Amino acid sequence: MTAHAQRYLDYCHNRRKPQLIIDTDPGQDDAAAILMALGLEEMGLLEVLALTTVAGNVSLHNTSKNACVIADWAGRSDLGVYGGAEKPLIKTLITAQHVHGHNGLGGMQLHKPKTPLKVLHAVAYMVDLLTHAEPYSITICAVGPLTNIAQMLSLAPEAARGIKEIVIMGGSYFHPGNVTPMAEFNFYVDPHAAQVVLQAGVPLRVLPLDVTHQALLTRERIQTLADMGNDNGPRLATLLDHYERHEQASLHAGGAPLHDPCAIACALIPELFEQKRVHAAVETQGQLTMGACVVDWWGKSKAIANVNWATAVDDEAFFELFNAAIAALP
Numbered sequence: 001m002t003a004h005a006q007r008y009l010d011y012c013h014n015r016r017k018p019q020l021i022i023d024t025d026p027g028q029d030d031a032a033a034i035l036m037a038l039g040l041e042e043m044g045l046l047e048v049l050a051l052t053t054v055a056g057n058v059s060l061h062n063t064s065k066n067a068c069v070i071a072d073w074a075g076r077s078d079l080g081v082y083g084g085a086e087k088p089l090i091k092t093l094i095t096a097q098h099v100h101g102h103n104g105l106g107g108m109q110l111h112k113p114k115t116p117l118k119v120l121h122a123v124a125y126m127v128d129l130l131t132h133a134e135p136y137s138i139t140i141c142a143v144g145p146l147t148n149i150a151q152m153l154s155l156a157p158e159a160a161r162g163i164k165e166i167v168i169m170g171g172s173y174f175h176p177g178n179v180t181p182m183a184e185f186n187f188y189v190d191p192h193a194a195q196v197v198l199q200a201g202v203p204l205r206v207l208p209l210d211v212t213h214q215a216l217l218t219r220e221r222i223q224t225l226a227d228m229g230n231d232n233g234p235r236l237a238t239l240l241d242h243y244e245r246h247e248q249a250s251l252h253a254g255g256a257p258l259h260d261p262c263a264i265a266c267a268l269i270p271e272l273f274e275q276k277r278v279h280a281a282v283e284t285q286g287q288l289t290m291g292a293c294v295v296d297w298w299g300k301s302k303a304i305a306n307v308n309w310a311t312a313v314d315d316e317a318f319f320e321l322f323n324a325a326i327a328a329l330p
């Protein structure tokens with residue numbers, strides 16, 4: 001690892017190891033995020049307590065099966081995987097098979113997972129864990145629609161005491177939307193849930209398209225994964241090659257944005273990202289603007305800032321950390 005990237009890792013040594021719940025809708029970039037987190041756990045840098053799944057990129061059935069398959073890939077059939085919401089709070093579910101493939105993992109042939117899906121619902125699991133956890137000790141990385149988290153905060157507000165922060169991949173402001181001109185996918189699928197979470201008064205960091213589009217999967221970066229001597233590097237290269245081909249074709253040259261791993265990296269080393277304290281809210285009424293994230297950049301509304309909004313990332317250091325994590329896996 002270069003001295004540049006190592007300086008970021010040095011931040012971790014005198015900090016408590018983050019304890020993560022990853023709320024996810026796998027999804028190819030979700031798979032990269034989950035594998036990154038499990039690789040960082042192998043490196044002794046954080047602890048993944050559980051995966052909680054939500055409908056989003058594909059149906060809940062597929063996101064839950066995919067989460068179990070990804071845990072198998074990392075050799076972690078011990079990991080708790082809890083299924084959550086099969087639809088948004090109010091809106092009808094929309095999915096993204098055109099990006100992530102019919103099964104959510106780029107159409108890869110998937111084995112029957114060894115990792116079992118828990119019987120307990122994801123929201124019940126979160127409430128129980130957070131209610132009994134040490135105050136302000138658990139980090140939630142939210143990389144799908146926020147339905148589970150909104151339900152948890154609404155049904156058991158006292159559970160929020162167990163949350164250190166919620167690191168959200170979602171929204172956009174200076175960057176166009178990726179599902180409508182105004183809205184990013186996770187916030188568009190369930191705008192009501194996104195608004196509940198943003199206004200809940202819990203510590204929040206938001207990684208919007210404004211910053212994830214600076215973390216681009218170039219051909220060289222996919223080749224670095226393909227050249228790794230383990231199973232998960234080449235596997236992820238295959239998965240992300242499918243993803244990159246769609247995203248690049250549909251959005252812009254230069255490579256596909258690696259959205260969800262940005263949330264994992266920010267949970268471990270927020271210093272990788274430039275961030276600004278702002279007030280952000282999600283539109284739940286507009287026809288053209290449904291799901292849009294409205295950021296009060298100049299404080300015009302006098303509303304109290306409720307999020308750390310990421311504006312830039314050190315992408316070279318981010319990918320070094322990402323590669324080191326994937327290389328730490330089987």
Ligand code: RIB
Nearest residue numbers: 027029030143185186259
């Ligand atoms: O807009 C990008 C987000 O939507 C990512 O989390 C991707 O997995 C999809 O869920």
Ligand code: CA
Nearest residue numbers: 027030143144
């Ligand atoms: Ca996702």
